[in-house]
Amino acid sequence: MISFSSRALHRSSGWRWAILLGAATSLTACSSESSDDPRQRTAEVGYIVAGTSNVPLPVTLTGRTVAFETSEVRPQVTGIIRRRLFTEGSTVKAGQPLFEIDPSLYRAAVNQAQANLASAQALAEAATVKAERYRPLVEMEAIAKQDYTNALAEARTAKAAIAQNAATLETARINLRFTTVPAPISGRIGRSLVTVGALASASQTDPLAVIQRMDPIFVDMQQSAADLTSLRRRLAEGGVTPGSTQVHLQLEGGHRYPLPGTVQFSEVNVDPATGTVTLRARFPNPDGVLLPGMFVTAMFQQASDPNAILVPQTAVQRDFDGSAFVMLVGADNKAVRRKVVAERTYNEFSVVTSGLKNGDKVIVQGLNGLRQGAAIKPVPGSTPQRVAPPRKDGRDEKAAGTSGKDA
Structure with a gap:
């Protein structure tokens, strides 16, 4: 009985050691698989090197078109109008007869x-x-x-x-x-404001017709006096440089006028009712697309900022309070979170005016889930990423190769 019990005890101990050894083997395998989890590997991120650029400061102003020349056709003598000698809405030339008064x-x-x-x-x-x-x-x-x-x-x-x-x-x-009333200027004449048989007087207040010259044409824009004063101060301090005088127009409905114009001058007085200063631009209008009195949106580069840094818009993120920040490549290849000032955009870039300096490595790819202090593998942002096809067992190619070697 004693020997039987001893053999049973030894047999029971052997099974126990076998179970423990199997559990250890399973844990080792699980640990090996966990070490191959892609989420535990160092994240590869793409970066660009920040550098200052001469970035235009675009200005968008509302404006109204104004005829280049406007003339009211008025009689110089008193008499009955016998004939109208023009077609309403047509183009007339200076000196062309328009009305005939009884002579x-x-x-x-x-x-x-x-x-x-x-x-x-x-x-x-x-x-x-x-x-x-x-x-x-x-x-x-x-x-x-x-x-x-x-x-x-x-x-x-x-x-x-x-x-x-x-x-x-x-x-x-x-x-x-x-007694023959001529056109004082060349341009497009409107409708006749009097009819044949009406009495024309040299002292009358109403004109017989109105002629407007529309090629070229003016656009009067309204800019805040405070903005204009701030710009002049920055120009005087050297913070910005003068921009271009070329102006582009956007018409009602979102259509862009194809021909650029040029800023001519700005008035020397401020409108006390609106607090704005009028800027006038001149545009060619050979096809008569622009008509006097139209509302337009004028866009031009009033100055340039030589110390701005352009960063792709996708690299600039926002906190809950709306403040902007970017992720940088820090020391020892650690991700660094830094607040910046980026209040406007230029094309596909955000314009950073504060928070970055020349040489900073701004992360532009691999930002999803990236946190402060995370270990990263930085590569230039233009480097293509190699993506291996997934295996049927759901593990990536690198993990499968490692597993095969271990086997």
């Missing part, structure tokens, strides 16, 4: 002035001849000197009357010419 009275005035001038010329001729006849007689003392003096005065008065009547004739001719 009857003004033609009669010209005829009368011509007759008065002829009469004055005849009287002047007679007075001159009389004075010439009196000259030898006064030398012989055949007549009194006073008579000769009076004859000379009459001749000079007659010559002055000629000049007066000639001026009257010229005035009558000008008034007759004014």
